[in-house]
Amino acid sequence: xxxYRIQKDTYLKLIRKRFRIIVPLLLLIILIGFGANLYxxxxxxxxxxxxxxxxxxxxxxxxxxxSTRKQMQQVLSYSLTLSENEITRxxxxxxxxxxxxxxxxxxxxxxxxxxxxxxxxGTDIIHVPYLIDNAGELEQRLQSFAPIATTGSTATLETYxxxxxxxGLAGFITSITVTNTLLAVLAxxxxxxVLVWLFIIVRQxxxxxxxxRRRSWAYLLFAxxxxxxxxxxxxxxxxxx
Numbered sequence: 611x612x613x614y615r616i617q618k619d620t621y622l623k624l625i626r627k628r629f630r631i632i633v634p635l636l637l638l639i640i641l642i643g644f645g646a647n648l649y650x651x652x653x654x655x656x657x658x659x660x661x662x663x664x665x666x667x668x669x670x671x672x673x674x675x676x677s678t679r680k681q682m683q684q685v686l687s688y689s690l691t692l693s694e695n696e697i698t699r700x701x702x703x704x705x706x707x708x709x710x711x712x713x714x715x716x717x718x719x720x721x722x723x724x725x726x727x728x729x730x731x732g733t734d735i736i737h738v739p740y741l742i743d744n745a746g747e748l749e750q751r752l753q754s755f756a757p758i759a760t761t762g763s764t765a766t767l768e769t770y771x772x773x774x775x776x777x778g779l780a781g782f783i784t785s786i787t788v789t790n791t792l793l794a795v796l797a798x799x800x801x802x803x804v805l806v807w808l809f810i811i812v813r814q815x816x817x818x819x820x821x822x823r824r825r826s827w828a829y830l831l832f833a834x835x836x837x838x839x840x841x842x843x844x845x846x847x848x849x850x851x
Contacts, residue, residue, distance in 0.1 A: 612751065613690070620741050621685055632674075637667070639780050644666075687701050697714070704820075713729045715756070716759060782798075784797035798840045802833045806829070
């Protein structure tokens with residue numbers, strides 16, 4: 611029986627790499643959004659628009675820090691155990707999932723090195739992240755359960771998932787900060803589509819933990835907030851201001 615986990619140092623390297631991309635982009639988006647409004651602001655509005663970006667950036671920074679810590683605890687609790695006749699995935703606050711070797715229908719290796727183990731039903735799916743320790747040894751063990759296929763479909767989703775999140779966040783920030791109605795509507799539509807997509811993905815996933823499912827309702831609340839903001843902009847502001 612072997613157990614495979616994700617090492618903390620490996621995950622920290624990934625976080626640093628992501629932050630080197632995400633943080634500058636977020637700062638650029640925020641500065642552009644508020645800078646455009648500051649340019650057209652007058653009097654008291656100018657002072658408000660000068661201070662609000664700093665408070666907003668502090669809030670975003672704190673939210674990123676907090677969410678990253680929670681995500682790290684969740685990721686590092688992941689373990690994959692292989693015995694003679696079954697594969698078991700365990701993770702904090704997530705139901706344990708076990709697939710018997712007789713029920714393994716397919717094992718897919720994506721381009722980044724992660725695995726997707728499909729069981730008897732469509733909900734019996736074990737995701738093995740590419741960050742898993744001793745990936746080469748794990749691949750050899752998995753081959754004893756079923757031949758490992760290679761496909762680009764799962765790799766494409768993993769590759770662009772982070773960009774989809776960032777696109778939704780950019781759309782959300784833009785929709786609530788810009789005064790141009792057309793730009794706000796376009797950005798808001800993008801953000802709403804991403805939020806609804808996230809909600810559906812989380813609710814359907816058998817690998818989402820209880821807290822993640824509960825928090826998924828926040829996606830719909832944010833979508834409603836965007837709708838409210840767009841209605842206010844459309845009704846209360848001249849078109850194209």
